[in-house]
Amino acid sequence: MGTLGEPLPGGQDILGFFGPLNGGATDPEADRRLAQLLSFPTLAAQAYRTGDWSAFEAQRAWLEAAYPQVFSAASVELVEGAAGGGPQAMLLEIPGSNPQLAPLVLMAHQDVVPCVPGTQDHWTYGPFAGTADGTWIWGRGAVDMKVQLAGIFEALGRVLGSGAPLERGVIVALGHDEECLQEGARALAGRLEERGIRPAFLVDEGDYLIHDLASLGGSGHWMGVAIAEKGYADLWLSARSAGGHSSNPAGGTSLGRLCEAVTRVCHEVGQPRLTAPVAAMFRQLAPRISRGPIGELLQGDPARVEACGQALAELLARDPETYPLVCTTAAPTMMEGGSSAPNVLPQDMGAAINFRLLPGDSVAGLVAQVRDLVADLDVQVTLMEGANDPSCVSLEDGWGVDQLRQAAASLFCELDGTPIPLAPTLATGASDARMYEGCCDQCLRFSAFVGDEAEIVRGVHGTNERILSAAFAQGVAFLRDLVTGCCCGVPS
DSSP states (O other): OOOTTOOOSSOSGGGGGBOTTTTTOOOHHHHHHHHHHTTSOOOHHHHHHHOOOHHHHHHHHHHHHHOHHHHHHSEEEEEOOTTOSSSOEEEEEEOOSOTTSOOEEEEEESOOOOOOTTOGGGSSSOTTSOEEOSSEEESTTTTTTHHHHHHHHHHHHHHHHHTOOBSSOEEEEEESOTTTTOHHHHHHHHHHHHTTOOOSEEEEOOOOOOEEGGGGTBSSEEEEEEEEEOEEEEEEEEEOOOOEETTOOTTOOHHHHHHHHHHHHHHHSOOOOOOHHHHHHHHHHGGGBOSHHHHHHHTTOTTHHHHTHHHHHHHHHTSTTTHHHHSOEEEEEEEEEOOSSTTEEOOOEEEEEEEEEOBTBOHHHHHHHHHHHTGGGTOEEEEOTTOBOOOOOOOTTSHHHHHHHHHHHTTBBOTTSOBOOEEEEEESSOOGGGGGTTTOSOEEEOOOSOOOHHHHHHHTTSTTOEEEHHHHHHHHHHHHHHHHHHHBSOOO
């Protein structure tokens, strides 16, 4: 077990980017509330297996007690997803005085991922201890994403407490199973569609990072607003053979054919291609990129992004950090089968490959391509559950993105006080936001609860997940300013 308070990799480098408006101020009482929220082991996959949703019910009761002003101002609806488990997803609606104004939707998910078995004792504090030590708030969900769940309620409490009238309504949409099925978000979005509600825009989780442009050959920093997300598919490849003695492997083995199929698929699927979100990203960043291969290619001119699109995609594909932005990725993740001894030929063999699809690709097209690639190997291809096509692409310069920029401008700054720009980008992971495309044209993914890259990579879904108290306060200030700017004092 780690020593209490032991320093960990990553840390407080981001404090220098917190602008003077909030200035890194912290709120110990808000920290305490977030720590308490982290103490609820809301593990959706486990709850589906066992039928025990008591942690979710206890968390919901705690939220109502901790944020009475928000709940008293809102109508609250609990919604059940198609997978069952009772009504666990939450929809809170705080009406505005002008019903002609489309509402703002703030999103978070109530669930968290479990700890890897055997690692619980590796945490400095227990994963569900819910600890705030004055500098950090520790626990599973401290970044992904109970920090945003708590932050939404903290921010709304401050706006409502200020007495500023809401002219535009606010809807808080809280799915309960984002980390497994996403049926909660699907059901919540369905309720909005049934009621004919079309939000002005929605904000879901982003990548929690302030990016250094140096890795692209630029100067300064930027933050990403994902205007689309990649699709998802798992394919199961299976091969069969009669088995027998290894002294006569004539015609090859099921294992050999399967390995060749996996290698072929990973090599052929996902050639570099520039999509609309990534092109939008580089149009905004191009004037600040002057060095290296990308700087030489773009020459600081946004117009060259389209003109040199394929060359740019191929450059980005060579870098492990940017490769997922320009390729449909294929990752072999599981294998089953094998023989009982080294001198026995295998019979039934199978392997799973996980794919993340670029906008413009489709699950159906992927399945057809993979089946064509392995047709001569006598390998069967099966689409597993949970596949989704890539999301729609929201406007890169829509009103929602503009509101995010305005709220961030005074809170996230370079050391000289210059606002850190927000640029469109592509989310390489999945979120609940995609479920709302039927009722919302601007589905945006942005996190103002940031950490430095080492901290995020180590902590999200890993051991010792934590967030700086100052980063939590900064995110709350952002959401407060976003709600105030969008919903209070709106010109008629």
